Amino acid sequence: MISIKRAARDGFQYPCTRELTVMATRLIEYYPMLRDKSAASGAEWEPVKKQLLKRLQNVTTPKKKQGATPSRKRPRSLSFQSSQETSTDETDGSTSSTVILERSPHSRCSTSEVEELDVKYRNSHRTTSETTESLQNQARHYKTLQEMYKTKARPNRKDVSQFLDLEFQVRWAFIDSDSIKEQDRPTKILQAYPCFRELDHIMDELRRILDRGNSHFIPDLKTRWGTFYEKAQFYAVFKKVMKAPQQDKVKHSLAMIKALPDMFPSPVAPPKKLGHASEAMFHVLESKEDPNTSLQMRPLLSPVVIVCKTNCLLAIGTMPVVTFPKEDIYVSVMYLMACYYAFHLTYPKCIATLLSVLQTEVLLDTIHDKDMTSSYKKSMIEWKKFITD
Structure with a gap:
């Protein structure tokens, strides 16, 4: 803080109260745990400001080397402000006396100077936040x-x-390291980061990977998925891979999800144990089927949603991760995409075309040239033609 002040002007003056307030406000924005939640509204920064003031009082200005003619500036001295003077200078109306360093009349900061300092602090903080x-x-x-x-x-x-x-x-650096095999990666990550057993943190990790600075990424993503979902319903009926929409939302969502691989087909057939390509993404349990047994029999290690009677289970390979309400089956496709990103997994070949389309159309993430297969290009041409006609 003092370094910024020294760089801001030729004649160095100690920071004034307003500048301390600006600094304290910036600190609690970057470190929310420093906020004083018990304080009155707008004064969460007050304890930090007091600490800065206390620290400032213990700072000794470095002595410059004197030349042939020593500097004859008036030395600084300590002065005591009365409680009345302090209350007019402080924004919190404190009634206690404060020991401060005496300043010359022109050293008090104007509003424009405070704003200028604030901008300098923001810029310097923005450029150095990642490197520090x-x-x-x-x-x-x-x-x-x-x-x-x-x-x-x-x-x-x-x-x-x-x-x-x-x-x-x-x-x-840990997730992308060559020391971890892809089949072991989900287990290792969940052992190191148990927070990824929560859907909110999985989706938030997707935000960090694709658009780290966008706080509205998740709502925007769900909006794009809703738009894609509505158009895909008509596209499924057009391609005769799904019947007309059903009134039951859960059943309709399941029918829609089952039709997705047929709308954007991959040239590689799914493993025989799976049957339909949609089983690589979703599996609806039968009445007497056990979810753990079903997971152990899966031939793929990709993320999957197991649909039970009362809820849904998100799993990766044979490992259960988290459960969520059955009513959220509509957005569960985004949960699967987030798992592929958060756990750094490869798309199964039997649904690679579908997931690549979702990657570019919903996640708005560019695809590598080598991943632009002929089936992906063909599916995109047909899809674009349908939604533009």
């Missing part, structure tokens, strides 16, 4: 994240999300 998070600091964040799950089964979602943001780089 060294691997050592990120490892420390990971350790804190682990401790949170040791003390609580489900820690505060926002706190966990913040730590996941801070150690994103080191996490993906």
Whole structure:
């Protein structure tokens, strides 16, 4: 903070109260755990500001080397402000006396100077925020994240999300490393990050990968999926792979999901044990069928949704991950796509065309040239022609 002030002007002056307020506000934005939630509205930064002021009082200005003619500026001295003066200078109306460094009359900051300092702080913070998070600091964040799950089964979602943001780089160095085989990757990741047994964190990881700075990514994604879903219903009827929409939303969603691989077919047939290609994504349990037994018999290690009588189970390979209400089967396709991204998994060949279409049309994620197979190109041409006619 003092370095910024020294760089901002030729004649260095200690930060004024307004500048301390700006700094305290920025600090609690970056570190929400510093907020004083018990304070009155708008004064969550007050404890941080007091700490900054206390620290500032202990700062000694470095002495410059004197030349032949020493500088004869008036030395700084300590002055005591009365409670009345302090209350007019402080924004919180404090009645206690404060020891501050004496400033010359022109050293008080104007509003424009405070705004200028705020902009400089934002810019410097924006350019250095990623570089300052060294691997050592990120490892420390990971350790804190682990401790949170040791003390609580489900820690505060926002706190966990913040730590996941801070150690994103080191996490993906671990996930993308060659030392972990793809078939072992989901197990290793869930052991290291139990938070990914929650749908909110899986979807949030998808946001970090595709559009990290967009806080509205998930709502926008669900909107795009809804638009795609509505058009795909007519496309399925047009291609004669699904009957007219049913009144039961769950049954209609299941019929729609089952028709998706037929709308965007892949040239590779699914394993014989699966039967239909949609079984690579969804499996509806029969009346006497056990979900664990069904998972153990699966020939694929890809994410899958097991539809039970009362709820749905999201699993990866043979490993159950999380359950969710049966009414959410409509958006479960996005849960599957998020798992492919969060756990860094390869698309099964029998539904690769469908997932590639969802990747480009719904997730808006570009596809590599080598993944643009002839079946993908053909499906996209037919799809674009249908929605534009």
